[in-house]
Amino acid sequence: MITTENSDALAQRLADSGLRSTPQRGLVYEALLKTRDHPTADELYVRVKSDLPTISLATVYNCLETLVHCHLVRAVNFERGPTRYCPNLQPHAHFHDDDTGETHDIDLPASLLHQVNAVLPGGYHSSSIEIIFRGKSPHRRASATKA
Amino acid sequence: MITTENSDALAQRLADSGLRSTPQRGLVYEALLKTRDHPTADELYVRVKSDLPTISLATVYNCLETLVHCHLVRAVNFERGPTRYCPNLQPHAHFHDDDTGETHDIDLPASLLHQVNAVLPGGYHSSSIEIIFRGKSPHRRASATKA
DNA sequence: CTTGATGTTTAGAATGATTCTAATTCTGTA
DNA sequence: TACAGAATTAGAATCATTCTAAACATCAAG
Numbered sequence: 001m002i003t004t005e006n007s008d009a010l011a012q013r014l015a016d017s018g019l020r021s022t023p024q025r026g027l028v029y030e031a032l033l034k035t036r037d038h039p040t041a042d043e044l045y046v047r048v049k050s051d052l053p054t055i056s057l058a059t060v061y062n063c064l065e066t067l068v069h070c071h072l073v074r075a076v077n078f079e080r081g082p083t084r085y086c087p088n089l090q091p092h093a094h095f096h097d098d099d100t101g102e103t104h105d106i107d108l109p110a111s112l113l114h115q116v117n118a119v120l121p122g123g124y125h126s127s128s129i130e131i132i133f134r135g136k137s138p139h140r141r142a143s144a145t146k147a
Numbered sequence: 148m149i150t151t152e153n154s155d156a157l158a159q160r161l162a163d164s165g166l167r168s169t170p171q172r173g174l175v176y177e178a179l180l181k182t183r184d185h186p187t188a189d190e191l192y193v194r195v196k197s198d199l200p201t202i203s204l205a206t207v208y209n210c211l212e213t214l215v216h217c218h219l220v221r222a223v224n225f226e227r228g229p230t231r232y233c234p235n236l237q238p239h240a241h242f243h244d245d246d247t248g249e250t251h252d253i254d255l256p257a258s259l260l261h262q263v264n265a266v267l268p269g270g271y272h273s274s275s276i277e278i279i280f281r282g283k284s285p286h287r288r289a290s291a292t293k294a
Numbered sequence: 295c296t297t298g299a300t301g302t303t304t305a306g307a308a309t310g311a312t313t314c315t316a317a318t319t320c321t322g323t324a
Numbered sequence: 325t326a327c328a329g330a331a332t333t334a335g336a337a338t339c340a341t342t343c344t345a346a347a348c349a350t351c352a353a354g
Binding site for chain 3: 325326327328329330331332333334335336337338339340341342343344345346347348349350351352353354
């Protein structure tokens with residue numbers, strides 16, 4: 001599963017960001033490519049440890065951060081930090097402003113939800129759909145307000 | 148902002164679930180309705196404390212869990228638990244199987260992403276879109292596999 | 295109106311993922 | 325070879341959340 005292609009891609013992407021190619025980074029990436037599941041840092045740590053017993057959990061975290069930064073890997077965890085709550089029960093998406101950290105509600109027409117739901121292959125039944133945007137929102141004032 | 152309507156709705160929903168209406172639950176709900184932001188449990192704790200100084204953080208968590216359970220409040224935090232990583236760079240959504248805990252990739256046509264993006268009001272610019280489904284997926288085998 | 299049974303709240307301890315720190319090791323280049 | 329910056333490491337620290345056990349409140353039955 002680890003191919004010269006993948007190794008090269010990794011080395012190339014790292015170089016693009018001015019970063020070094022290291023065994024640890026290679027192994028973490030390799031371990032990730034080897035499976036179709038969505039492992040946690042801890043699970044990867046266990047898997048990589050058999051090849052490189054001296055690797056530390058912190059390094060696995062570091063490598064993952066690097067891989068995400070190089071756009072070779074996607075972090076499938078949506079919000080870092082504490083859970084937030086809202087009393088808005090209408091179907092809506094959330095927009096996270098990268099600059100201010102604010103979360104805004106975005107109304108979602110029912111028709112769009114149907115269309116999104118329609119991409120599910122047969123046999124899948126969703127009880128909820130969560131849509132999160134991330135980016136820049138229009139500022140009302142010069143200074144940022146909270147959350 | 149706290150109206151008889153809201154109080155009644157709360158009492159009603161609680162009753163529907165066989166739960167009691169308590170000052171703590173009322174205050175947490177009220178505090179949540181009072182603002183359009185998306186407060187954390189900790190922020191709500193601070194706000195509610197001025198009305199009921201003896202309330203504890205654990206109670207705020209409990210009340211929020213109750214409100215979510217009664218469908219009066221939505222928890223805007225997507226994944227509890229550790230971050231997961233995937234090397235699939237194609238645009239795709241994630242489907243969380245409620246039964247097995249597995250995460251499956253769902254392909255997303257570019258056209259759908261454009262449509263989703265189109266719901267953003269003017270001035271919003273998203274750099275990423277995350278779509279998470281939750282529900283039941285078709286089982287291949289009788290027993291569940293991991294993650 | 296007493297007595298349970300059960301539901302709630304509370305403070306503080308425990309958990310668990312992640313990040314930080316400071317020391318060590320490595321690598322590429324002068 | 326030797327230095328500077330990058331990377332790794334182990335372990336401590338952080339922080340949101342959950343757990344625990346005890347105290348409290350409330351309702352229904354006698």
